[in-house]
Amino acid sequence: MKTRQNECAKMEEKRKKRRNNKSAEKSAPSKKREQPRSSSLVARITSYYTGMLATWLSFLVTVIIVLVVAFNIFFAYQEVKPYIDEFDQYQDKESLIKAINSIREENFVLLDVNNYVVASSFDEVFQVEHYGYLGVDTSEKRIYLITSKYYLFGSEQFSLNIYYNITLLTAEVLVLGAAAILIYFISLAVIYIRGNYLTRKAFAVLDELIVKAENISSSNLNLRLNVKDSTDELVDFAITFNRMMDRIEKAYQKQNQFVSDASHELRTPIAVIQGYANMLERWGKDDKEILQESITAISKEAKAMQDLVEKLLFIARNDKDTLVLIKNNFDMSELMEELVRDTRMLTDKHEIESSIEPGITVYGDRDRIKQALRIFVDNAIKYTEPGGKIILRLNKENGYAVVTVKDTGIGIPEEDLPKIFDRFYRVDSARERVNGGHGLGLSIARIIILRHGGRIKVASKPGAGTRFSIYLAL
DSSP states (O other): OHHHHHHHHHHHHHHHHHHHHHHHHHHSOOHHHHSOOOOOHHHHHHHHHHHHHHHHHHHHHHHHHHHHHHHHHHHHHHHHHHHHHHHTTOOSHHHHHHHHHHOOSSEEEEEOTTOOEEEEOSSSOOOOEEETTEEEETTTTEEEEEEEEEEEETTEEEEEEEEEEOHHHHHHHHHHHHHHHHHHHHHHHHHHHHHHHHHHHHTHHHHHHHHHHHHOOTTOTTOOOOSTTOOTHHHHHHHHHHHHHHHHHHHHHHHHHHHHHHHHHHHHHHHHHHHHHHHIIIIITTOHHHHHHHHHHHHHHHHHHHHHHHHHHHHHHHHTTOOOOOOEEEEHHHHHHHHHHHHHHHOSSSEEEEEEOSSOEEEEOHHHHHHHHHHHHHHHHHTSOTTOEEEEEEEEETTEEEEEEEEOSSOOOGGGGGGTTSTTOOSSHHHHHHHOOOSOHHHHHHHHHHHTTOEEEEEEETTTEEEEEEEEEO
């Protein structure tokens, strides 16, 4: 029994360890966070171009030094070449020795097989220490480049050492090398400092973007990048970012306005319902007249709230791109006939005139299109005085089915025409309140028509009426 208890205790300890390990892994920072941030783009660009400059400077200096040495050696060889050609013509050693001893312009030394000097063109005895192909005369402070040529006279072999005085060349190379090194480091320093400054200045807009992006919030969407300090492609980048922020700010303001207007629209029916609820609580229990009035008013306001909420949900679905349209081919002419019949049933105070071309077929959501057309017709009824005329027309035009809703109502001022499709917009708020509605109808109609790939044209004149033309692809 004890053994079984011990095993259970051990198993429980193992489970605790596993849980602790898992929690430690979750709480521990990820490896990605521990990795140090890579060097900045400015540093990498500057280092790249500085390294490229260093490579090319080194290559250029090396080429210049090699060319200087090569040209000096070439010209030195050209000077001694006539003597070499002359020496090659001698058939005996006495003539060669006599010729070398008579020369005073160049440095030749003839040695035998034991390296004893047989002939020399030097003016006086000299001591040259040999280091391979180089020779150094410490007393005269001269440096020679040594090459050898061999001659054979009978059984005797001689070697002719040619000493090229490269003292001046060596000094030139050293001076040139020192100057090149000095220029090299100065250039690198200037290019690095100046390049780093210019690159950092050019990418300053990115640094500004990082700072402003970190500070962007709903309370300061007006942050913009400074375009004046940007250069080349970064100007386009800054302008694009600013335009994006303009769109975000505009959308956010519209969203805030939408929420504010929706809250305002809901506040009125809620206040009415609360008022009548208080009346019912005080007097409605005993007064049947107040009871009926309250029930009627609450029912009316509840219906208005339901209508508003449905419109808001429709717009919200469109904004989230979750609005579903059930599209099919349907007879547009039949829909217009139906719309005309419904309109004549809704009002007997207006003259309804119709002109419908038969056999027009449209692909779309029939119910939604009827909903949109009903909105235009309702507005025509609402803003046309009794006795006025409402004209409904359907015809084909350039591959489109064109629905026209025309009235002889009060019309719309020219300055208000661009805004009539905005949400909650009313040309005359007081008149709109009297006639009912929330200022969302035309917004919804516009959404439906645009979702079907159509377009809307409006023509209106105050006192002369309004004409809406709706174009839907056949």
